[in-house]
Structure formats: C-alpha cells, structure tokens
Amino acid sequence: MTREKLGGFISIVCFKGVITGMEEALGERATSIALISAGRTRGKNLVTELGLAGSNPSLEDLASKLDFALGENGTRLCKVDKIEDNGDTIKVYTHETVCSAGEEQGSSRKCTYSMGAVCGAIETIQGKRYRPKHTESVLRGGTHDVFEMSMIG
C-alpha cells in the first residue's frame, strides 16, 4: 500500500522513537545488535536490487554509488562521502546519518542501523565480510561519522 498523502518518508523523531523504545525494553546492546543486523540486511538487499552485488567497483565509485542510493537522491539514510582502503580495514566517511540526527553534541550515541546498512552493502558488493565499528562521530568532535570495517573472512 502506498501512502497517497504522506509519501515514503517518516520523521527522524519517529525513527529515533523506535530506537529509544527498543533500548528501553531490550537494553542498549540487544538493540544495537538487532539494528546493526537489520541494517546489514537492508544494505545487502539494496545493492542486490540495484544489481551491484559482486560488482566490486573502485572505492571512489563505490562511495558515489552508495551516496546515490542512501543519500539525498536515495532513501536519505546518510551521506556517504568517501571510502578509504587501509589493507585489512576500510574506513567509510559519512555524515548526516539518521542515527546521529537530533542528538545533542557530546551524546554517546553510536550509529547502528546506518553503519549496518553501509557495511552490508559493501560486503555484498565486494563479496567479503567485515566487522564494523563506529570510530569517529560528529557528536564527539568529528567532522564525519566514520565506520571502520575490519575484514573477518
């Protein structure tokens, strides 16, 4: 069913309500696991729908494709600025993530769903598996929300 008047987007306030409500009921860690897992599945499905699975483009091209799919021309989950390869790890620089949106400066909130989506998308495109970690945050003095992904197989 499509929403005739309201369209395909919801407010960040409502999305954050889902997250904080889950944290209240299930605890932060269980919520984080569930949201990262949900994000990974979303990222995986997204790139599969876009026909990018296994395509293994250059990192510059990959960042641009993810930004197109997730950024202002896509689902508006976050902006993907660049991806750096450091051997066994890759760093994804994002901003305006839905996870950090609406948070006070200094908040300890970490990206979960956004990070999972980016990780799941990259894993599916490259055919590799990564363990993602949110290492720099716009809420804690960073210019970007940086997801550092270590290869696990």
Next chain:
Amino acid sequence: MAQASMLTEVVQKFVTATPDIQGAALVTPDGLSLTSVLPGSMDEERTSAMSAAMLSLGERIGQELSRGIVDRIVIEGEKGYSVMVSCGDDAVLLVLAAKEAKQGLLFLEIKRILKDLAPMVS
C-alpha cells in the same frame, strides 16, 4: 585472538565428538560469527545476531529482575535445546543439542569447551 581455522577446529571437534550435540557457533558480543558448525538449513548471520542479542537480553532480565549474574540461557523446545553462554568478554557460544541430551552432561561439556575457547578468543 586465535585464527579462525583454529577456532573452527575446536568447535568442529566438539560437535562431532560429543554425543547429542547437533551444532555450535562462536560469535562476537555484537553478533558476528567467528566460526560455526551448524545444520545447513540455518542462516549463520541471523543465528549469530540472535544468539548475541538473546544472551544480552537474558543478562538484562537477570539484572532487572534481581537474578544476579546469568550463567546461561537455555531454550528447551520439543526437538531439543539451544544453549547460549558467555565465552569470556569477547565471544558468545551457542550450542544446539538433541532432545535426548542429558542436561547435566551437556552443561559439563559446554563448561569444558569454554575452558578451551576462552583463552583463544581473548
């Protein structure tokens, strides 16, 4: 942390050498698989995320309801058991056992393998 192949070897041996054990998986506390020996019909990624989330939720229940430190989470179904236990601070172990498994022996075997695995994942 030990190499994935070493962890796989230990887990594989545990599953094949212990009666009534049908599968096992070692996962990170944030729900990513480190190694697993699971029946083919099970999705490794989903199983790993569920196990870590379940243990975390159990620990929260233990805390919220003043039950103290949680030793293990056991799900007893008509076809057998799923047991989730912490493996040090760095991993969660999931063990699947048949309905016929004796609980005491099962928990003893799990305790034994945890002793082997804990130093390997720390």
